[in-house]
Amino acid sequence: MTGGEAVVETLIANDVEVVTGLIGSSTLEILDGLYNNADKVRYIGCRHESNGMIMMDAYARYTGKNGVFLSGQAGPGVSNTVTAMAQAKAAFSPVVNLAGAIASDHKGKDAFQEIDQVSLMQAVSKKVFEVKDVETIPNILNEAMQTALTPRSGPVHVDMPRDVLGQTCDFEKASKFETIANPIADEDNLRKAVNLLSEAQKPVILVGAGIKNYGTIAAESVLKLAELLNAPCTMSPGHGDSLPYGHPLNAGSAGPRGSGIGTQLLKEADVILVLGSRLGFNTTFYSYDNLNEDASIIQCEIDQNSIGRYFPVEVGIHADAKTVADQLFNLLGEHKAKKEVEVWADQFKDNKKNYLKQRDAEADMSSVPIMPSGLFKELRNVLPNDSVVTLDAGTMCLQLTDALYYHQPKSLFSPLDFGLVGFSYPAGLGIKLAAPERTVVSFHGDGGASMILPELSTAVENNINTVCVVMNNGTWGAEAAYQKDFFEGRYIGAHITTPEFDKVAELYGCKGIKVEKTAEIGDAIKAGIESDCPTVIDVQCSPDALYSFRQDSFKHKVKQ
Template identity: 50%
Template sequence: MKEIIGGKIVVNSLIEEGVNTAFGLIGSAGMEIFDGLYDAKSIKFIGVRDERTGTHMADGYARASGKPGVFIAGQNGPGVTNLVTGLAQAKAALSPVVAIAGSLSSAHQYRDAFQEVDQTSLLSTVTKRSVLIPSTDRIAELMRDGFRTATTPKQGPVALNIPRDVLSKSITQTEDYIPKGRQFDFICGASATSIENAVKIVSKAKSPLILVGGGVKNGRQSKLVEKLATLLYAPVAMSPGHGDAVSCDFDLYAGQVGPRGNVVASNLMKKADVILAIGTRIGFNTTFYSYENINSNAKIIQVELDPLAIGRFFPVEIGIYADSGEFISSLIHALAGHHRSAEVFSWTSDFLEKRKHFLAERESFSSTSALIQPAQLYRSIRHLAPKDSAYTMDAGTLCLQATDNLNYAQPPSLFTPLDFGLVGFSYACGLGVKLACPDRTVISLMGDGGFGMTSSELGTAAQYQINSICIVMNNGCWGAEKAYQKDFFGKRYMGADVPNPPYDKLAELWGAKGYRASSIKEFERVFVDALSANAPAVIDVSVDPNALFSFRRDSFAHRAK
């Protein structure tokens, strides 16, 4: 028997959960945790400049690694309120982030104490679960429960608030206080009846489409999808933000659908007679909840681990509550001996021809303008970036244009804030992705406004030598909003223009590599240099400020003339 303080129990719990990287910002309310980390040689601690961006790092780390991302907010009050945006983003992405937050002493609660805020209630709105750990002897139990909650379907962030006195108190360590890891598997398969009914429908399809989303991507099930698509000879399309659920090198890869996808994949959704929707909610970004973006006569087979998502927005022929991989494996087995029909062959051959023309047209883009056009920039990135490249995106018009314009050859390769629409996400997320996948090239695309929000994390990148590349598409404005003001508000620009410092020089001041490009040839030259720099890098790219596009035209239909 020996005495152990609460902060050390937290660290022991992290070790037991297999955590080897933790992000955080130190603060007085969590000092016992950081002191415990000092001796935890198996955990690499990444100290960040802001709790919001640090949570984005943990989010990116979780999505890229498939393991929980851990963020430690050392300061109660403002240190925790800064977590809100990052945790809301993680919740929208179903990302298993575990946020551990220091809290004011138990005796000071409800006394309007210094930096007091009801952290547990506040974070409950942006997490899967928010918990106040009431006593030192329950830390191990509730840490274990928090990790289990974050990583079981449907995944999501968890907040664990720990008062100062709970962290500093010593207790006698017995077996009850030694944390034990989560020894469990969760596999939910489809019933034999569901598989039999699915076989009947897909076997009779004349124009089938496989639509996959985050469930397939997060489950690392791309090869299974490719095997099923080859068997059915059906195109594979992806929900927006998950264009990497299947490798772009796969012959039947169609790209992303919907108002923000490409025209070929989107037309497949509008014409398919059977849509096999696997691991996707068929939600907003895929359809805008409108039959303008999906065939109203299609028979939909929807497979989801979130039962509430099944048939939520569009009626389904069959709804199947199951793990995507388990379902696909069972369906492949049940389709043994399946032969494609002449109608299916014609449907998919037509798709392949249209996809070929679409890619050729994308490659042949030309412009008479001396200014860099977004399509030119994306083409250069496609040609020069290594096959293993992982991309992170921001919200905003330039990144939305980029999403289906890049190549995602090695799943997972695309990390976006689409469901939350967050500006200021990409760079910090990319740092987390790079730490999770140190041998891969990580490229973060941002607008100049979004990068200005998060550029202080250049200090984190330089300090820990996190060698990602950030391409700042600099058009001097909040592009999406300026596009709406241009198209729907008579060019009455208000707050749209953003003067910025030279970000290449700012990067150098922080200790990173800085580059500037005002022509496509300049960009290609400096991009090649950045790829081999073996250092954190920022490329400030001057993009045509008139290359604006209104994605949400539907929202302003009332103003259209």
């Protein structure tokens, strides 16, 4: 068996069902192994390595399994993955980058396509592995997949010289890597947390990816605990789908991308229970402007280094958040919420009700070009309950983050902390591969959509039928907003010209739809969902609907 065939056998032993990649001569032995096992592993060829890696990032986040990408060509094929690997690292996504490398005896000779790939990938990988001998391939791959999934999870890079992949060896039967158990919460810390929660008058639960990643079962654990405490729940940005939107204690996302309700709760709470969140930048801006400095923080995190990293905590619990939610519920037993808590929760529910009512009442349904408030209201009305939404970076998508209804966990995927433009559409393809039964709708601005057009061919060739909504306002909206608000409208590089995306989509074999009025949005979305091919909807949006999210970065520009 060749080294390349051993790679495939090891993937199969570890229940890998999908591999994306871009063909290259450095890894033809692996591709040949995939050819022989097409009934066990589906191979999806992409048009750019970065997009294929994003597909596997989203796939891994949705499934909780390794997302495997094949960087087929040494040198540029591998360097093209750097940005997407950085994206996966920022999202703690368990991606495995199988990378072809130049022949072992060519290294250090300025050979064709030579670059020090091992050093290159260090900064964007949780760990880099280098295969030097063919017989080590199964063990190294198992260690790489285990490392990627072990908390805190993250992408790994496996460097494989082309000559090693072509060598043969008598391998033992491929085996599956062993899963490492999660840490167990300290009982004293659990009791301290129970005491704080029992005495709280304004408790809030902040939920992050450590709950979302477990899906519906974890959401149920959190809501059971929240109902016992009568504690409102808010969520980290990008994880606003961790709890179903319709629950009366769901406050939506915290941070500047949220409605403001979640952040207000954090600013007024006396006890904040953090379940599976780092209290990171997008939630807090690392500032007490976004949470109460006098609040007692109970932080539960799977990563020990994240506990108390940004804010001092009263109690730190090193364990998985779902298990801790169940433990706290059991320890609280027959707990009865204080009268002050009832007043606190009732006030929150009134605030939420008034906000949602006002949001719909103020939606602009008539302007042409379309305004975001009208677009978002129509989307809330038309998107099916099973929808998975993927978002790009940029001002329109940031405004959309907390504007939709997420009916079940794992319904929202975004670039998170790396903020990669061009993320949404390939991420949607990855989600559709993971969950073909769900409706997948990917949102882009026109700038980001310009980056992903070649992957329309990938979608058509492989019957990955998702809907791509391009919110087309002719600008790099976030930067245009900053130039408007902080640089006296001195625009440079902010306005762009793009083709008609609906017509481009048709050239690729997709369904293309143009929307120019708010009233047309509902029918367009329904048509895209019902289509038997990928769909692109070009929505003509107002270039004037700009919002500066990162106002903290330009405080020095504000005139006193």
